[in-house]
Amino acid sequence: MLLRWIERLLAETHADLARAIGVLPPETVLHMVDAAALVASADGPGPGGVARQEAAEALGLVRQLTALRRLGMEHARKRFEETVARLRQGGEPARTALLDRLASLAAHPEHARLLLHVAGAVAAVDGQVSPPEQAMLDRLAGALTLPPDA
Numbered sequence: 001m002l003l004r005w006i007e008r009l010l011a012e013t014h015a016d017l018a019r020a021i022g023v024l025p026p027e028t029v030l031h032m033v034d035a036a037a038l039v040a041s042a043d044g045p046g047p048g049g050v051a052r053q054e055a056a057e058a059l060g061l062v063r064q065l066t067a068l069r070r071l072g073m074e075h076a077r078k079r080f081e082e083t084v085a086r087l088r089q090g091g092e093p094a095r096t097a098l099l100d101r102l103a104s105l106a107a108h109p110e111h112a113r114l115l116l117h118v119a120g121a122v123a124a125v126d127g128q129v130s131p132p133e134q135a136m137l138d139r140l141a142g143a144l145t146l147p148p149d150a
Helices: 002-020 026-040 052-063 066-071 073-107 109-124 131-143
Strands: none
Touching (some): 026 052, 026 073, 026 109, 026 131, 109 131
């Protein structure tokens, strides 16, 4: 049951991204990379605090966006790694600051919802959403003024 839910979430997220191609501004794409890093680093597995599957899913989802062609995949990868490192070093104050920055997308509900879907897909890619990942998704939804199940 959970696996089907995760598969549906990933499929819906990929479909949402396909519809958003060419519409999202580059800054929103970078916010998605940051949100993916925020959730991926919530439970800290693997070297650098992020599971390899989660990093690959985050960058794979973002790769679909046309805006990424302007930014470059290498730029997105570096942004992801830098954000994870900043979150590890800065702890809770860094997470709060990033959530505050991501809250600017609340003015664009469709972009905010897509960002939350990307973050949720990254959390679920390993077949489960850990309690720390769920807590971070809930905080992210709150910052975006979306219900957690958006």
